Amino acid sequence: MTDEDRHGPRGINDEAPSDGDPYLAYDESTLPSYVGLPSFQKRPWLTDAAALAARAPHVAIVGAPFDDAVSHRPGARFGPRAIRQASYHAGAINSLQLGIEPYEWLDIVDAGDAPVTPMNIERGHEVIRRKVLEVARSGAIPIVLGGDHSITYPSASAVAEFVAPRGLGIVHFDAHPDAANSTWGNLRSHGTPMRRLIESGAVAGRNFVQVGLRGYWPGTETLEWMAQQGMRWHLMTEIEERGAEAVVADAIAQALDGPDVIYLSVDVDVIDPGMAPGTGTPEPGGMLTRELLRAIRQVVGAVELAGMDVVEVAPPFDHADVTAAAAHRCVLEAISALAARRRDAGGSPIRGGGSATETSGGG
Numbered sequence: 001m002t003d004e005d006r007h008g009p010r011g012i013n014d015e016a017p018s019d020g021d022p023y024l025a026y027d028e029s030t031l032p033s034y035v036g037l038p039s040f041q042k043r044p045w046l047t048d049a050a051a052l053a054a055r056a057p058h059v060a061i062v063g064a065p066f067d068d069a070v071s072h073r074p075g076a077r078f079g080p081r082a083i084r085q086a087s088y089h090a091g092a093i094n095s096l097q098l099g100i101e102p103y104e105w106l107d108i109v110d111a112g113d114a115p116v117t118p119m120n121i122e123r124g125h126e127v128i129r130r131k132v133l134e135v136a137r138s139g140a141i142p143i144v145l146g147g148d149h150s151i152t153y154p155s156a157s158a159v160a161e162f163v164a165p166r167g168l169g170i171v172h173f174d175a176h177p178d179a180a181n182s183t184w185g186n187l188r189s190h191g192t193p194m195r196r197l198i199e200s201g202a203v204a205g206r207n208f209v210q211v212g213l214r215g216y217w218p219g220t221e222t223l224e225w226m227a228q229q230g231m232r233w234h235l236m237t238e239i240e241e242r243g244a245e246a247v248v249a250d251a252i253a254q255a256l257d258g259p260d261v262i263y264l265s266v267d268v269d270v271i272d273p274g275m276a277p278g279t280g281t282p283e284p285g286g287m288l289t290r291e292l293l294r295a296i297r298q299v300v301g302a303v304e305l306a307g308m309d310v311v312e313v314a315p316p317f318d319h320a321d322v323t324a325a326a327a328h329r330c331v332l333e334a335i336s337a338l339a340a341r342r343r344d345a346g347g348s349p350i351r352g353g354g355s356a357t358e359t360s361g362g363g
Ligand SMILES: [Mn+2]
Pocket: 149, 174, 175, 176, 178, 190, 267, 312
């Protein structure tokens, strides 16, 4: 242990301090996850655009607490808070899956929530679009916590605008394709964002790749439209037959067939509702949580990630926070894979970023 470490904030697995005031031994980042403000993983809460631009973090969490566009059970507006709280870790984290401590390689902040208000879909989408664009322009990869899936329209539009003229591919995990033209006449529902993204030119249909589709929706008219756009999709039955890893490898190649950067959209309802019941339109027969977490490591490890969202966590229908925890780990897996990419590309570790000491809240 170095001198610097000895005099820095203590983690819960460090020995008791032998000097100084023991009652001041822990700072905000190393106190337990249930103490203090629930920013994502207790990362610095940095909502101001100028401060964000000055810091230029590698990754910024963005909340999109919006669910005015759902067709069935509401509640995803409470998703960002539930996901932020679904952690028992404080201080540094160590990915056992990837053998890396992400904060040693990436500066990660929580940029707060887009300033949505209820009962106004257009306004909600516009403030989400602006917030995500602001984060992308700071140099950070935005990781957006939904919110219903309609938020992918403004969020991925902002990322597409930022990366232009480079093309953007989308890998989309979901039970549903969300590519209908309208839902009871509404063009901005959570059943339509993927069609809007293709129609607006934000992403080419042939680079829009969906994984995990199943159930009884949509009808053939929508599927025909999707095929006409060149969209590629992989049904849950294909995962059952070929295994997720082979299917996800195909999805990555299809999304990158032209573009060289990827937006990853994860609807938590791609997971079987037995493992993720807290969602608005549950569809039995989905992926295992562990399959999805592995798939996220696979995607983020293989592509240049420009943005990501995790959506449709509806806490009122959750049990024991199991769905929120799955969504939270989707984010941690992506962060860990981003860190591993930086390391494996010969990048340098960083110091600080809010918590430099070794600590963990295992148990
Ligand atoms: Mn969806």
